Amino acid sequence: MHSHKGCGPKVLRRTLLKGMGALAVAPLMAGLGAKNVFASQPGDKPRIGNKGSHNTRLVLLGTTGGMTWWPGSTRASNSQALLVGDAMYIIDLGFGSCARLAEAFNFGHFITIGGQRTQLELSTFLSNMRAVFFTHLHMDHLGDYPTFLEIGARAGYAKKQPLVIIGPGDRGRLDDNLSGYKGTVIQAESCNPPFTTPTPGTKMMTSHILQAFAQTFNDCAQDEGYPDIPKIIDVREIGDPTAIPWPSGFVIPDPGKPWTSDITCPAMTPFEIYKDDRLCVTAILVDHYEVYPAFAFRFDTEDGSLVISGDTGPDTRGNLQKLAKGADVLVHEVIDDFWIKASFKGVKAGEPAWPLYHHVITAHTSTADVGRVAQQCGVKTLVLSHIAPANAPVARLRLAQQNFSGKLIVGEDLMEIGIGKPQGRSKA
Ligand SMILES: [Zn+2]
Ligand SMILES: [Zn+2]
Known part of the structure; x- marks a missing residue:
């Protein structure tokens, strides 16, 4: 039991509350006879579950993107x-x-006591979680990272081995200021202690999350026995020479020179970022325009291969085509071409809507282009995800099929896609 040094009044209040809690529960438990307690029952079935028709399965958890809430849609990011x-x-x-x-x-374990169904303990459904990968550091790809770090730890990640978290390193400088913004730069660059950077990488972001939510992390660890989170996560950055080296020939932007889109996605060869006994993960830079670095990832398992494009424009100097060559499944971002044309009709440089329009057409891939990219990659199945707007009609998204001869799937949240041959057992 830990002590509350120097917290006199709080100790008194909290000790009192805990004492009252114990007193209140005692008569209830005493009144329950053994005959009223029944054996543990299976928990409510989760929508997907830990067994499926395929050994390698992809589950889409969130299928939209963009820094907005789209009306009329329940897609998660x-x-x-x-x-x-x-x-x-x-x-x-x-x-x-x-x-x-x-x-x-x-899933949970439930028992019935005196006719009352109740959950036993807390679920540890993440106990087989091995690694988390971030394609790039935009909130529509990591907004739930703080929640995952804390609640996920109690749900069992790193129960068996440290959880590996891999994402981009510090970008090194801000994007071009296309909107003419003159406001606050958060964490503006400082060469003096505490050496702030406006573009923190995955390690600094993680450490700032722990600091920002310190009250919760500390309270849950000390009061409720939550795990020692800084000790059970193994955060690695792509670009950190101490963790995963950049591939040879990689171009690191020179902060002293004007930045162009050309150096955010130089042509390169895929490089390995993670390997265990189940899969090998390789990465390559894609072109999220001035948003750098942005990666696509390829996952090769004994059953087949899966590529996640991350956020990218259609021209990656052939990088995505190299990474995704012959893959079974390519999950690619998409933006509805009809919506772009309707929303930004006639917009000109210098007008208020122009920076967003510029972002949309340079940093993302439209329905008009995504099928062609998938065809060039030679993949069997194209899954559209990161669908923007989230409320775009499926029929319009299906126009992506025009330039693609393989199977097209318009992604939905909680859609399950098997990779390789079915195992011949029914879905749990
Ligand atoms: Zn995004
Ligand atoms: Zn993005």
Whole structure:
């Protein structure tokens, strides 16, 4: 039991409350005879569950993107779970995705006492979670990361081994200021202590999350026995020479020179960022225009291969085509071409809507282009995700089929996609 040094009044109040709680519960428990307690029953079935028709399964947890809430849609922001046997992996954690994660996989153990059904203990449905991958550091891909770090720890991640978290390093400088913004730069660059950067990488972001939510993290650890989170996560950055080296020939932007889109996505060869006994993960830069670095990831398992494009424009200097060559499944971002034309009709440089329009047409891939990209990659199945706007009609999204001869799937939250041959057992 820990002590509350120097917190006199709080100790008194909290000790009192705990004492009252114990007193209130005691008569209830004493009144329950053994004959009223029945054996543990199976928990409510999660929507997806830990067994499926395929050994390698992709589960779409969030299928929209963009820094907005789209009216008329319940799609969560971008996130995927990948299951290989009983091992789980997550790619991106956009806002709303943790609720989907629980909906997909959370299960409990329930008992009936005196006719009352009740859950026993807390669920640890994430105990086979091995790694989390971030394609790039935009909130529609990591808004639920703080929730995952804290609530996920209690749900069992890192129960068996430290949880590996891999994402981009510090970008090194801000994007071009296309909107003429003259306001506050958060964490503006400082070469003096505490050496702030306006573009923190995955390690600094994680450490800032722990600081910002310190009250919750500390309270849950000390009062409720939550795990020692800084000790059970293994955060690695793509670009950190101490963790994962940049591939040779990689171009690191020179902060002293004007930045162009050309150096955010130089042509390169895929490089390995993670490997275990279930899969190998390779990465390559894609072109999220001035948003740098942005990666696509490829996951190769004994059953087949899956590529997640991350956020990218259609021209990656051939990088995505190299990474995704011959893959079974390509999950690619998409933006509705009809919506772009309707929303930004006639907009000109210098007008208020122009910066967003510029972002939309340079940093993302439209329905008109995505099929062609998938065709060039030679993938069997194209899954549209990161669908923007989230309320775009499915029929319009299906126009992506025009330039693609393979199978087209318009992604939905909690859609499950098997990779490789079915195992010949029914879905749990
Ligand atoms: Zn996005
Ligand atoms: Zn993005």
